[in-house]
Amino acid sequence: MALHVVVMAGGKGERLWPVSRADRPKQLISFGSDKSLIRATVDRLLPLAGPERVCIVTGADIAPQVAAELPDIPASNILAEPFGRNTAPCIAYAAAFIAARDPQGMMAVFPSDHAIADTDVFQKTVAYGAQCLHDFPEHLITIGIEPTHPETGYGYIAPSEVMHSGGTMVLRRVAAFHEKPDRERAQNYIAEGFLWNAGMFMWRVDTILRDIKRHVPDLSDNLMRLSASAWQNSDILSFYENARAVSIDYAVMEKAAKVAVIPADFGWNDVGSWDAVGKLKPKDRDGNTVEGTAYFHECRDNVVWAGVKPIVCIGIDNLVVAEGEEAILVCPRERSQDVSSVLKKIRG
Amino acid sequence: MALHVVVMAGGKGERLWPVSRADRPKQLISFGSDKSLIRATVDRLLPLAGPERVCIVTGADIAPQVAAELPDIPASNILAEPFGRNTAPCIAYAAAFIAARDPQGMMAVFPSDHAIADTDVFQKTVAYGAQCLHDFPEHLITIGIEPTHPETGYGYIAPSEVMHSGGTMVLRRVAAFHEKPDRERAQNYIAEGFLWNAGMFMWRVDTILRDIKRHVPDLSDNLMRLSASAWQNSDILSFYENARAVSIDYAVMEKAAKVAVIPADFGWNDVGSWDAVGKLKPKDRDGNTVEGTAYFHECRDNVVWAGVKPIVCIGIDNLVVAEGEEAILVCPRERSQDVSSVLKKIRG
Numbered sequence: 001m002a003l004h005v006v007v008m009a010g011g012k013g014e015r016l017w018p019v020s021r022a023d024r025p026k027q028l029i030s031f032g033s034d035k036s037l038i039r040a041t042v043d044r045l046l047p048l049a050g051p052e053r054v055c056i057v058t059g060a061d062i063a064p065q066v067a068a069e070l071p072d073i074p075a076s077n078i079l080a081e082p083f084g085r086n087t088a089p090c091i092a093y094a095a096a097f098i099a100a101r102d103p104q105g106m107m108a109v110f111p112s113d114h115a116i117a118d119t120d121v122f123q124k125t126v127a128y129g130a131q132c133l134h135d136f137p138e139h140l141i142t143i144g145i146e147p148t149h150p151e152t153g154y155g156y157i158a159p160s161e162v163m164h165s166g167g168t169m170v171l172r173r174v175a176a177f178h179e180k181p182d183r184e185r186a187q188n189y190i191a192e193g194f195l196w197n198a199g200m201f202m203w204r205v206d207t208i209l210r211d212i213k214r215h216v217p218d219l220s221d222n223l224m225r226l227s228a229s230a231w232q233n234s235d236i237l238s239f240y241e242n243a244r245a246v247s248i249d250y251a252v253m254e255k256a257a258k259v260a261v262i263p264a265d266f267g268w269n270d271v272g273s274w275d276a277v278g279k280l281k282p283k284d285r286d287g288n289t290v291e292g293t294a295y296f297h298e299c300r301d302n303v304v305w306a307g308v309k310p311i312v313c314i315g316i317d318n319l320v321v322a323e324g325e326e327a328i329l330v331c332p333r334e335r336s337q338d339v340s341s342v343l344k345k346i347r348g
Numbered sequence: 349m350a351l352h353v354v355v356m357a358g359g360k361g362e363r364l365w366p367v368s369r370a371d372r373p374k375q376l377i378s379f380g381s382d383k384s385l386i387r388a389t390v391d392r393l394l395p396l397a398g399p400e401r402v403c404i405v406t407g408a409d410i411a412p413q414v415a416a417e418l419p420d421i422p423a424s425n426i427l428a429e430p431f432g433r434n435t436a437p438c439i440a441y442a443a444a445f446i447a448a449r450d451p452q453g454m455m456a457v458f459p460s461d462h463a464i465a466d467t468d469v470f471q472k473t474v475a476y477g478a479q480c481l482h483d484f485p486e487h488l489i490t491i492g493i494e495p496t497h498p499e500t501g502y503g504y505i506a507p508s509e510v511m512h513s514g515g516t517m518v519l520r521r522v523a524a525f526h527e528k529p530d531r532e533r534a535q536n537y538i539a540e541g542f543l544w545n546a547g548m549f550m551w552r553v554d555t556i557l558r559d560i561k562r563h564v565p566d567l568s569d570n571l572m573r574l575s576a577s578a579w580q581n582s583d584i585l586s587f588y589e590n591a592r593a594v595s596i597d598y599a600v601m602e603k604a605a606k607v608a609v610i611p612a613d614f615g616w617n618d619v620g621s622w623d624a625v626g627k628l629k630p631k632d633r634d635g636n637t638v639e640g641t642a643y644f645h646e647c648r649d650n651v652v653w654a655g656v657k658p659i660v661c662i663g664i665d666n667l668v669v670a671e672g673e674e675a676i677l678v679c680p681r682e683r684s685q686d687v688s689s690v691l692k693k694i695r696g
Contacts, residue, residue, distance in 0.1 A: 309671070311675065312366070312675050314678075314679035314686055316667070316678055329660045332663050332664065342643075343660075
């Protein structure tokens with residue numbers, strides 16, 4: 001029973017605008033490393049599944065850039081979505097694609113645009129997940145991140161009893177998934193030992209396809225037609241046109257009966273805001289992080305991303321200053337999660 | 349007795365960097381108006397002295413740009429300094445140049461890079477100064493600005509008794525000049541009715557040349573040689589090489605026996621920092637001022653100068669954000685007077 005890897009690369013790049021943009025979203029950019037996020041994601045996974053068993057789901061508009069970034073991945077493994085429909089259609093498409101090659105295969109799903117500090121622990125976690133799937137072939141397994149602070153920007157997973165243990169790792173039953181909480185609730189979640197939902201999943205393809213059929217029957221029907229047509233572009237378009245935009249969490253994970261979680265701590269960072277970028281990169285002695293050329297005079301804890309021109313900062317603290325190709329952004333780090341919504345307003 | 353006007357345009361453009369730069373300093377840029385500061389300065393003065401009697405002292409490096417900006421001023425009236433030596437040599441050079449044409453002429457000196465809101469009051473003030481010079485030909489007259497706040501960045505003038513009055517204007521004897529004060533002293537100065545020293549002077553050329561001879565004899569000796577040589581470039585170079593860099597205030601005004609001041613209020617702004625630029629331009633309803641394209645989301649009282657790219661601001665207050673050709677600057681408005689010193693540090 002082989003492990004297949006799916007890397008979801010459909011991000012629109014709005015949260016790290018103006019450096020990340022729709023035509024060059026953040027998965028194609030390097031943050032705090034010399035590799036792009038997608039290249040680093042694939043490199044972490046290649047030792048677990050050779051290039052033939054790595055498949056990428058991405059937007060049709062950026063698929064050529066993704067293919068160029070990953071020349072070792074077979075072109076036929078790069079699945080282009082005509083438009084984004086959240087994670088459920090994306091995962092259904094990938095599962096059907098893998099099932100056509102390996103009907104009882106295992107599938108591990110990861111976002112393309114997260115950073116992970118400890119590759120070794122990450123790989124051991126995924127290998128442990130594959131081991132668990134042998135014992136629990138009907139379970140949907142998620143990898144839950146040990147929280148470091150009461151973050152309000154992530155969903156949480158409430159684990160219950162231990163189902164399996166192996167070395168330092170355990171598999172626990174999932175009691176419930178919780179949406180993004182407010183501050184007080186997030187503190188309670190942490191006190192109760194809940195985990196962050198990082199959008200990382202492992203399952204057998206037959207299991208996920210069965211659970212999609214059970215919980216999202218309309219999506220499943222469209223998927224059957226798509227599989228039968230052997231992946232013609234017009235059929236893919238039709239599948240996406242008819243798919244509701246819904247997350248796999250909401251559509252399947254929260255409803256499925258057999259769901260488990262592997263708690264993990266491998267230095268995960270979702271690179272989901274400029275503030276998160278500031279946590280990824282090495283800091284100067286005053287806590288400033290820089291890409292490109294910047295000068296600081298009496299400045300603390302800023303995140304500066306210089307483009308072509310140097311950025312000169314005098315007496316500023318906790319700000320994001322980023323120059324992209326089409327604009328310059330200035331905002332407090334604590335407001336950096338507002339970038340994508342403000343961008344939508346500006347664009348009307 | 350004709351009025352000659354001298355516009356001092358030797359500024360290096362460091363305080364409004366990176367928009368203003370050594371090779372295009374702020375007098376050549378427009379701030380809050382469609383005219384460059386030097387063009388506006390000259391236009392204010394032309395009704396008082398025709399183009400033949402307006403002379404500009406500027407750096408040799410930017411003299412061609414100044415000449416191009418002022419095509420109506422005779423090229424021979426644009427005096428190029430080989431390098432800056434503060435205001436005393438500049439004023440001595442201009443006084444000698446005017447004296448060669450009109451030995452008893454009146455001379456009015458103004459910086460090229462200040463903004464004045466009320467042209468009419470300004471012109472009336474200068475006309476009143478010329479009238480006073482008829483009655484007090486041996487006096488050095490300065491125009492003192494009625495302060496609006498206890499500014500620590502300017503020198504102050506302590507006026508004493510009224511020497512002359514005409515309509516709404518008065519000429520007062522000067523009791524003393526005071527250097528830039530600290531905050532507490534500035535508050536005392538304002539309470540005592542002191543005026544801001546804005547570097548605007550009026551006098552007869554024979555009077556200022558006599559006072560330069562009395563108080564700065566070395567400068568005067570060099571000047572005599574320069575005048576005798578009829579303004580050859582090599583002699584101008586030699587004059588500047590031998591001139592000490594000293595302000596006219598320190599070298600002459602503070603020492604001269606007969607000094608008077610005309611208090612004036614014509615909406616003066618020295619455009620001496622990004623904070624001052626913010627006071628010049630119209631504000632949006634949240635107090636932000638913008639040049640170029642900017643978007644504000646929950647921002648107050650910022651000064652934004654966009655270059656080629658739009659600047660997107662989220663949740664920031666009281667900041668300066670300026671894109672120039674060679675860099676991007678971000679600093680609090682209250683730190684904007686530090687720009688030139690930080691620039692010197694960066695450049696080593």
